[in-house]
Amino acid sequence: MLSIRNIVKQYANHRALDDVSIEVEKGSVFGLLGPNGAGKTSLIRIINQITAPDSGEIYLNGEKLNPSHISKIGYLPEERGLYKKMEIGEQMLYLAQLKGLSRHDATERIKYWFEKMEIVSWWKKKVEDLSKGMQQKVQFIATVVHDPELIILDEPFSGFDPLNAQVITNEILELNSKGATIIFSTHRMESVEQLCDSIALIHRSKKILEGKVKEVKNRYRSNTYRVGFTGQLTSSENSMFTILSSTSDNNDTHLTIKVGEKYAANDVLKFLIPQVEVNEFMEVIPSMNDIFIQNVKN
Amino acid sequence: MNKTLLVIKREYFTRVKKKSFLLMTFLVPMLIIGMYALMIGLAIKGGDNVPTVEVVDDSGIFTRGFKDKKSVKFQNSVKTLDQARKKVVNNEDAFVLHIPKDIAAGGKLQLFSQKKAGISVISTIEDQINEQMRNKMLEDAGIDAETLDNIKPSFSVVSKELTAEGEKDSSSGAAMGVAFAAAILIYMSLFIYGVQVMRGIIEEKTSRIVEVVISSVKPFQLMLGKIVGIGLVGLTQFLLWIILSASLAAVATNMIFKDKIEAVKSNMPGQAAAVAESNKGVDLLNALGTVEWGYILPLFLIFFIGGYMLYSALFAAVGSAVDSDTETQQFMLPITLPLLFTYIMSFSFIVNNPDSSLSFWLSIIPFTSPIAMMVRLPFGVPFWQLSLSIALLIGGFILTTWVAARIYRVGILMYGKKVSFKELGKWFMYKG
Structure with missing residues (x-):
């Protein structure tokens, strides 16, 4: 589904990604692993077309990555936030419309998710009135509200309490069972074992390990x-x-x-x-x- | 729907719905009307609390005394200088003018007071002394007082603009007033709305929403949407100000002059004096009527929009580079300096030399033209200069927007990094 080919990203003083190639299968849960500063976020930003690679190509469903793919991808960044003074409902509508939904569709989808997450009463609340855990639920909804084929979660569990982490994990698995492909980057290896079908390990800008979780483990027996x-x-x-x-x-x-x-x-x-x-x-x-x-x- | 449009809509409506926007919208016209009423009031009444100068005349030349003026009243004193000086020590409102015996031979006049005397007081005294001395010299030369009184020419210039379409009354004073007000308004709003753009970007950065948003829109669209949205807020505010001020002014004028207008209609002799007094207020209104609004307003809008686009792009670049308001200072200086420079130059130099080559260049260079051109307008600016200035302004904001966008797209994703100008240069060079 997602084919990353020979990506190179050079910043002034260092090379963030050095000839990285990764294949992500359709319908899989893919773990993008690596220590801090390895280049994970750089790669994720390139997939989201926030920045462009210096060389290399990315294909989504066989098509070269282009702006029309933005509506097919849902992205929860590691550094995430919301407009503090804006009402939650308005804010969700704005973000969903930016992803290409019409106002009408956006309203329906948001209502569906608010009911699912049991937060319907938050519609008129402002973000600054919500706790951090509540905000993260809202952010997660913003990521998936447009029903993306590919969901990219950068450190999704950082800052979640165990209860909310479980709620989000269940939602991720449910979306996956409905056909969405999931890429997530994390430090929490236990969640990798629990969730991922395949992984890639990036270290010092290079991919050093890739494969199905079982295979990789077998390799290290x-x-x-x-x-x-x-x-x-x-x-x-x-x-x-x-x-x-x-x-x-x-x-x-x-x-x-x-x-x-x-x-x-x-x-x-x-x-x-x-x-x-x-x-x-x-x-x-x-x-x-x-x-x-x-x-x-x- | 176009994504930039969505961004513009959000930026616009979240600001227009704020209470502070409503407050500003109503407060400023009130202030303007207040000042306007004060101006008319003063024009009709004249100032109060006029200082009185006691004159101790040892020379005996100024027997005719001094004439009271609007800003100063005079009173001949019978006291000696020492007595008068004591009075000054005891009374902080007292002014004593001492005319020495040898005034005709170049003796020094002295003005005693506890407070420093205002410039208008001193200049009034100097004018009157000079006039009376001149009269005395003329009388000494053999011209009698009666003849002298008859030779009192009193002229004032009525300026008429003469063009191919014919002549018409003009009041360069009112035109200048309006143009200067426009220049000041542009100067202030470039700051006010530019800083709003900067704050908005810092807010998006610190709240970490920016990465979510730019996974949906291009950084350039987000920046442009923000700039345009806030610019529209500014225009909305101006429009509301103009409408509110104009209607409030109409109401106020009606109330102040109602009885006087009736007096003119009925032509009652008892109220003729009141009519004469109100003439000054009417003059002011007439003068404002002579201003070519159809010429100044569109140019004001063009130079405001152009200047705003140019500077807000720079403010946007600064906002993207920092993590908080406090870090903006070092980057603000190069933005504020040209603005401040033009502002000072406008009201010290351009006003006096509107057609000099420095004034010309200031009103042509995009970074200074929005303010400088406004100040030059009432003195007449050739069409080709206006066109050149506007063309360069458009070119200028395209350039700054392009430069700012290249810094912005990198800056908004950099958290917790102290940034220098060198670093900004590097960001500018990044590919993609």
Whole structure:
């Protein structure tokens, strides 16, 4: 659906994006990851046509990105706000009309969302009278009010309390199930695992990792297992695995082991079962957090 | 619907609906009417609290005494100088003029008072002394007093504008007054509305709405929409001021002169004096009537709009570069300086030398022309100069808008950064 090809963005003293290419599939939830200052926001701004790349191209549904696509994209920036002195309803109407809705359609869509979010009574309120969490709900509605095909959320959960974060997460998933493609950038790796189908990791202006979350995790499997058993392991010396760490409590022992390349998990089990009573055997799969840290540190 | 139009609508209506807009709209005409009423009132009555000067004449020349004038009254004193001086020490409103014995030989006149005497008081005294001295010299030369009284020429100039269409009365005074008022109005409104543009942009930046908006419209559309919207607010305000002032003035005039107009109609001798007194007020009205509104008003609008577009673009660039009002100072200076310079030059130099080459250039260069040209208008400006000035003004605001837009599109996305002029230059050079 969204095809980013060889994007380069140069600022006076530094290169924000260096030959970045990313493919986002239709209907997926895509995580754009990276440490602060990596170039995520620069890329998002280019997708939103706020700034233009120095070179490279972006295609949306096979068409080269152009101003007519603005109405198909919904964008919730990291630095977000509202006009403080304007009534919420008026403000929503303005923002929706800027996205290309007619006044009539905009009114209907806003009413639908206000009812859905249970904030109908806010229509005449001014933004300065709302709490921060309330404002974020309004901002989220402004992002999705024109029913965009592509929704881009830059750090959507920053500043949300857990309850509101859950409300927004559910809305995102619902929109996704109705066919919208979602890109979001975040630092919160647990929400990546929870929500994303695919990710791309940008570090120091370059894309260093991309793929489906499962694939990426598979790529970072290190043949490490966690074993728990009761009894005494008679020969701890073996060529099958090395023990990375061990804890024991009375008769119960917990080990983290790294299995040698020639062997499979079943070989280790076959080796263990005759000797001890195995009550836990689990592969240690790296979390996105681990993968993130591992990549960014190198 | 066109997106720029949406932005213009929002900028316009959010401001026009504000209470402060309504307040300004009604308060300013009230003030204008108040001043207008005061002017007429003063013209009819003359000032009050006229200082009285006690004259101690040791020379014995000024036996005829001094004539009371509007700004000063005179009183011959019988006291000696020392007595009179004591009076001054005790009374802060007292003025004592001492004429020495040797005045004819160049002796010094002295004016004693606790307060500093006003310029009009001193000049009135000087005029009268000079006149009386001249009279005395003429009498000494053999011209008797009666002849002297008969030779009192009194002329005043009636200015007539003579063009191919014929001659007509003109009052250069009123025309100048209106043109100067227009220049001052342009000067003030360039600041007032320019700063509103700047504030509006800072508000969008600090409230962080700007990134949401420019994901829907181009930064240039947003900037232009804001400038045009606020400019329309200004024009609306001017229009309301003119309508309100004119109708209030009509009502006020009717009330003040009603009895006098009736007096003229009935031609009753008892009220002839009142009619004569009111003539000055009527003169003022007549003078305002001679102003060529059809010429000055359109030019005022053209130079206001042109000047506003030119300067508000610069204000917009400043607003985009900073995070708060307090940071604007260093960037404001290059904007305020040409405006202030023209304003000062207009009322000190151009007024006296409207056709000099400096005045010409000031009224041609786009950064100074909106004010300078207004001041030159009543003295007559050739058509080609007006056209050139307007053409350059249009070119000028296209240029500043272009430059400002290039700074603006980068500036509005820069948060929490201290910016220098060098940095602005870099932004200007950015691609895309």
